Every structure is written in C-alpha cells, then in structure tokens.
Amino acid sequence: MCILYMADPADAQKWRDCLSSMAPELEFREWPDAGNPAEVRYLLAWEPLPKFADQFCNLRVLYAAGAGVDQFDLAGLAAGVSLVRLVDDSMAGIMAEYVLFAVLALHRDILAYQQDQREGRWQPRPIVLGSQRRVGVMGLGNLGRAALGRLQPLGFQLSGWNRSLKDVPGGRCYVGPGQLDEFLAQCDIVVNMLPLTPETKGILNAATLARLPQGAGLINVGRGAHLVEQDLLAALNEGRVGGAVLDVLAQEPASPGNPFWKHPRVLLTPHIASDVQIEGGVAVIVENLQREREGRPFLNEVDRFKGY
Structure with a gap:
C-alpha cells in the first residue's frame, strides 16, 4: 500500500517519519515522485492537482492536510473515494x-x-x-x-x-x-x-x-x-x-x-488558530486503516451532500 504526500514540502519528512513509526505497512511517496500511479491508494494533500483522480485509478481515501475541505472539488471526486479530515483531539x-x-x-x-x-x-x-x-x-x-x-x-x-x-x-x-x-x-x-x-x-x-x-x-x-x-x-x-x-x-x-x-x-493573526498536528493526523490514518480492514465507516469522513 502507498500513500502519496502532496502538501507542504517543509513538513514531508515529519510526516514520513511519523507514518513510518505508526503505520510501517504504508509506503510513503512525495509528489512529484509518485511512482506507479496504480499503487497509490491514499493521498495526503492540501490542494491536489486538477483531475488527480484520473491519475490514480485505485485511490481509496483523500486525506485533507488542513482543518477545512472547501478547497476540494467534491463533484470531481470519484464515487469510490472518501474525503477525510485529519481532525483529532x-x-x-x-x-x-x-x-x-x-x-x-x-x-x-x-x-x-x-x-x-x-x-x-x-x-x-x-x-x-x-x-x-x-x-x-x-x-x-x-x-x-x-x-x-x-x-x-x-x-x-x-x-x-x-x-x-x-x-x-x-x-x-x-x-x-x-x-x-x-x-x-x-x-x-x-x-x-x-x-x-x-x-x-x-x-x-x-x-x-x-x-x-x-x-x-x-x-x-x-x-x-x-x-x-x-x-x-x-x-x-x-x-x-x-x-x-x-x-x-x-x-x-x-x-x-x-x-x-x-x-x-x-x-x-495570520491563520494560526489551529493546524493539523502530524502525530494526531497519522493517528486518524492508522485508525482508518483498521476500520477499512474491518469494513467499518471511516473516522472524520466528509459528507459530500453537506460539504463537511
């Protein structure tokens, strides 16, 4: 399984290290080095490229690297792809x-x-x-x-x-x-x-x-x-x-x-009220890996109809 990181390059190594520790079964790749697109099952992104879903045919979950999801085009997201907010305690x-x-x-x-x-x-x-x-x-x-x-x-x-x-x-x-x-x-x-x-x-x-x-x-x-x-x-x-x-x-x-x-x-203040915390965000990803294996609904999944 592969997760592709498409967010702030300055934080990439922190995400890599945390995912390696908490979810070693996930191979971490950083955009633009996506490798074989068919192997990308999870995407961690702030604002993905247009028509990204067409590039990754086996994409299962898009994780939003921020509190909001208004930057994503929900209408353009394939029906089988879940959008998840990385909100934790x-x-x-x-x-x-x-x-x-x-x-x-x-x-x-x-x-x-x-x-x-x-x-x-x-x-x-x-x-x-x-x-x-x-x-x-x-x-x-x-x-x-x-x-x-x-x-x-x-x-x-x-x-x-x-x-x-x-x-x-x-x-x-x-x-x-x-x-x-x-x-x-x-x-x-x-x-x-x-x-x-x-x-x-x-x-x-x-x-x-x-x-x-x-x-x-x-x-x-x-x-x-x-x-x-x-x-x-x-x-x-x-x-x-x-x-x-x-x-x-x-x-x-x-x-x-x-x-x-x-x-x-x-x-x-310069948009600093809160931010995704890497360890907490990875904990959400780990929890959802377990939920996926058990066939349970994802934690923090966005309702497309509501938009949040």
Whole structure:
C-alpha cells in the first residue's frame, strides 16, 4: 500500500517519519515522485492537482492536510473515494485555546487597552462578570464543541448555532436559518467556526452583523470567505461592532493596504488558530486503516451532500 504526500514540502519528512513509526505497512511517496500511479491508494494533500483522480485509478481515501475541505472539488471526486479530515483531539484543543484567548481579549476590553497604551492613556473600564457575558458559537462540529467545553468553566452564558441540534453545555442550541437572527440577537461575542459551504459563504455580512447587540464582538476562525470584510469595516467604524479578532481573511496574506492591519478595534493573526498536528493526523490514518480492514465507516469522513 502507498500513500502519496502532496502538501507542504517543509513538513514531508515529519510526516514520513511519523507514518513510518505508526503505520510501517504504508509506503510513503512525495509528489512529484509518485511512482506507479496504480499503487497509490491514499493521498495526503492540501490542494491536489486538477483531475488527480484520473491519475490514480485505485485511490481509496483523500486525506485533507488542513482543518477545512472547501478547497476540494467534491463533484470531481470519484464515487469510490472518501474525503477525510485529519481532525483529532490535539487539533481541537489548540483551536479551543485560541478561541478562549480571543473571547477573553474581547470580554476584558484588551483591544481598547492596547489603543490606550499606544496613546498614553490610563483609563480603567468597568469589569463585566463572565456570568453576564453571552458567548455564541456558530458551528458545533468537533472544533466548535471543544471551544464550548473550554469556555464553560469561566461561567459565560453559552449558546450555539448549527445546522442540526447539538448539545450546548449549560446553554441553548439554535438550529437552522430560521433561528439565526434569534441566536445573533443574544450574542455579546459571536465566534464563527462554520465550515465553508455555498450556504455559509458571506454569512457574516451587513444584515447579520446588524442583528448583534450594539457593540458586540466578533471572532472569525472559520474561513475568510465567511466574512464580507467591507461590511465588518463599516460596522466597526460606526460602533455597531465593538471589536473583532480575525484569524482568517479573504486574501492571505493580507494586502499591505488592508485596513484591518491598523484598525484599533481589530486583532489580526495570520491563520494560526489551529493546524493539523502530524502525530494526531497519522493517528486518524492508522485508525482508518483498521476500520477499512474491518469494513467499518471511516473516522472524520466528509459528507459530500453537506460539504463537511
């Protein structure tokens, strides 16, 4: 059996070593040295070449070397090929850490205090108790649920919005488009962790931002395409949104002229909220090798209809 690596060359040796240790039965090959294409059964890729499925007639699983799968053309994927996300507990934990940091930064007015520091202003602000702050998470998959679990001990009033009903510790889950406005209206801080699909593209726009309480905070760790950036900029400048923590943008890296670079109410990070952890990703591959042998469904397989 052969797995072909088609992702960041800088990480290839780490993946090779980890797979050699945990799954020695898999021969590791690195693109473009694919060898005999008919021997490639598994593909580990960030963004494979167009029509890659035509090259590898015996391909069984495409492993996504990232948290999202919106970069893949699901319609062009052969019916017998499974697309699998390499999401594990370590990756979810890292994302939850970032969400916790971002929520606390908005909750304790850190963006405002940063601006005060730059301008030499000593101006204490009233402290709001965690129990009085309403935090909502959009998208309750593995990562979203991990974030809620990390936030719960701090006493925030938690809620979630999801396509289907999921458990929200100590809070409520709002379901579907019909409950989106109601969900947003009770979020002092909203965290976007949705997968990017045609239905969620541009979901953070002038209309939805206007549903938030005056001065609410926004955290985007989903995809840049979820956010209409000009709409957020207008909302920030008008004070309708009090602050934003953005880890993803429509264009990455951000252009030199992007106003978010220097906006006093924006904290910008370079898409580092979380990433696939190699050992955890290999553990998913090893688990799926066992599941394949036993004829069981793959772990973290993407539903083509849903797009995640």
